[in-house]
Each structure stands twice: as C-alpha cells, then as structure tokens.
Amino acid sequence: GKTLYFTSDTHPGMGADDLFMSKKDENGNWGPPKNLGYPINTDKNEGALFVSLDGLKAYYASDQDTLSPQYDIYSFDLPASLRPTPTTFLKATVSDKETKDPLAAKLQIVNVQTGERFRHFSGSDSGKILTALPAGHSYAVNIEAKGYLFYSKHIDLTETKTSLDPYILNV
Secondary structure: OOEEEEEEOOOOOOOOOEEEEEEEOOOOOEOOOEEOOOOOOOOOOEEEEEEOOOOOEEEEEEOOOOOOOOOEEEEEEOOHHHOOOOEEEEEEEOEOOOOOOEOOEEEEEEEOOOOOEEEEEEEEOOOEEEEEEEOOOEEEEEEEOOOOOOEEEEEEOOOOOOOOOOEEEEO
16 A cells, blocks of 8 residues: 555656556555556566565566567566565454354454554454555554354564465454
8 A cells, every 4th residue: 555556657657657656645645656667667568467465576567578468477586766665464364263154243453653553454354354465563452252252362463574474363
C-alpha cells in the first residue's frame, strides 16, 4: 500500500508503454510518477512488472526483441531507490479446536507505536484472513469470536530486513 508500480503510455517515457513507480507519503498522497529508466524501459513496450517478495529483484515483460512479435520476460536487480517498503504477510486461520469448523471471527491489527488500527476484518465465514504487514512497526493482532476466548499476538517488525518470514497463525 505504499509503493505502486505501473505501466503507462501517457506519462513521458521512452516507448509506447513504460514502467513507472510512485510512493505514498506520510499524508497518504501519491508522489509524482518516476520512470524506471533505461535499460529497463526501451523504445518498445514494457509492462507486467512483478517485484520479488524480498524486494531485491523485479521481473517484467517486454517486446524489445524485434525478431519476435511475442513478449519475453526479463529480470533485473531493483536499485535501492526503487525498492518497496519491506513487507511480510499474516495468514490467520480461525477454527473450533474440537470440530475444526471455520469460525467467523473479527481480527484487528493495531500499530503498537501509534495506537492506530492498521487493519480490521469482520466475520470471514471461511475463517481465513490474509493481509500484508509492512516492516518498521510493531503490531498487536487481536482475534475474537462469539463464545470463544479472546486471542492476542504481538508481532515485532521494527527491525527492517530485506527478507521477512510470513506469520502463519492457526487460532
């Protein structure tokens, strides 16, 4: 939710479709688009950018091979200035301990430093919840379901790393 990579043919670029990025500031406003530049963008079409989970490598499609009308997949090491905020994810499964039936639970994630609610999910019938957790913060994860004990977990991501393990909770 802080870094957006996109393809555009309307912003100034090198070819018909170029790859750009924009970052959201602390006020929630998107910054100006930044062209990813040469040699990533060429006078051909580039698009479909995918950034690896560790934020170090990116993959994209391009038709820069003039011998074929097909798109090929290319990769490059993402420079530090173009990397997203390191992020991991939380996958929670909430079920009855004895029947193993999924529970429609409420999940709330609170930023411990600011006290602000970061995410809130209510009543997922499947009992499964998946959300991203940006590094650099500490989170309180609270889960509740009617007729069951309250569950709370602390997740500390204050030490930013390039590779973060996902959090899998079976509650």
